[in-house]
Amino acid sequence: MSTATAASAQAPAPPDPGRPALVSWLAVMSVMLGIFSIVTTEILPIGLLTSIGSSFTISDGMAGLMMTMPGFLAAVSAPLVTVATGRIDRRVMLGVFTLLLALANFLAAIAPNYWLVLVSRVMVGVTIGGFWSIGAGLADRLVPAASVGRATSVIFSAVPLGSVLGVPLGTLIGDIAGWRTAFLAMGGFTLAVLALLLLVVPRLPSTQTSRLDVLGGMLRRVDTRFALVMTFLVVLAHFGTYTYVTPFLEQVTHVSPALVTVHLLLYGAAGIAGNFLGGSTVGRYPRAGFAAAAGLLAGATLLLPVLGRSHAGAVALLIVWGIAYGAVPVCSQTWFAKASPDSPEASSVLFTASFQATISIGALAGGAVLDHSSPSTVMVLGGLAAVLVVPVAWAHRAGTFRRPKAP
16 A cells, blocks of 8 residues: 555655654654545445435445445556656645545535536545555655654554544434535545645655566465455455445344444444454464454355344444454455565555455445345345355465565
8 A cells, every 4th residue: 555666776765853753743643644534535425325326316236336436446546646656746746635535525515416426436536546655655754763663553543443433424424414514524624634734744755766567576476366366355245245234224124324323333343443353363373364354254244134134133243244344454465465575565555456446346246236136135145255265265275375585
């Protein structure tokens, strides 16, 4: 999730030693809040899906295109934007992408028809690819070397926070004041992030040239291929189902719109726990950690059509689901990093591109199934996809593939 490229021989410029520590950490926080805004905006339609669909008189599956568009555009734009803007000040580019995100939210809020909403989602996708490709690798240019690890953790904490808070809060605002207000509020928040970013982030002249050929070398590695396959299966399963969890709760569990928010909040809280559990487990047990997360996700989605008809059953399974998926991003990212320890930036972007592309495919596939069957069928098919991660992880163990050692 930094650049999709290899760096040139010129090292990144260190931070100005004269900058106050507080300002440096505010700069780190501004980048984190920028990513938080991106993640929240990307997944905001999940909790608002039925209300947006009814507003434009479209099916839930068609409304799911709001999740498909950003993922696809992000997967394409991440490497392309990195190359195209390689010589421009990184602070300027962060500001441009943050402004683009704010405009996308405002456009969605005032869109008179659904096609303009989709245009706004294209803008979101370009922002995801561009901001991530620059912002996620800036810690070493914002704080002293001794604090880079901590600063990187702060920046990446935006991912679970956005996932946990974005959907429930967006759904709550949508229930109270309408889905357009939720996008309007997100646009205002993004403008505030832009102001902070321009105020505290220093000039960051480009110090790297970029190339894409390193990705081809990574794809020839066995561990990278296994990481791609497992990531594809589990993310396909998750976003093919979770994108349409609101229709399931309303039509199968018969949850009121107000209680949908409560259910999603419980899911989000479980996701935080899963994120920390995954982070503490995958480093020591990468295969078992990834397989366990996928297995729990499969169990939750496969059982939802049966046990999810009651409120208690739905809540229990959503908590299990949240714990399982909370561990998935860190498991996937760790696999990519360990597969190519000599190319950390390129492995990070390959993770981002594959993750975002699969989000798009999962939302699209789930929508197609939903329009021709039912929310319960969507859950079952998603669970079956997640189950396949377990034999893939076993095949990796049985093959005794060895990862390259870190330099």
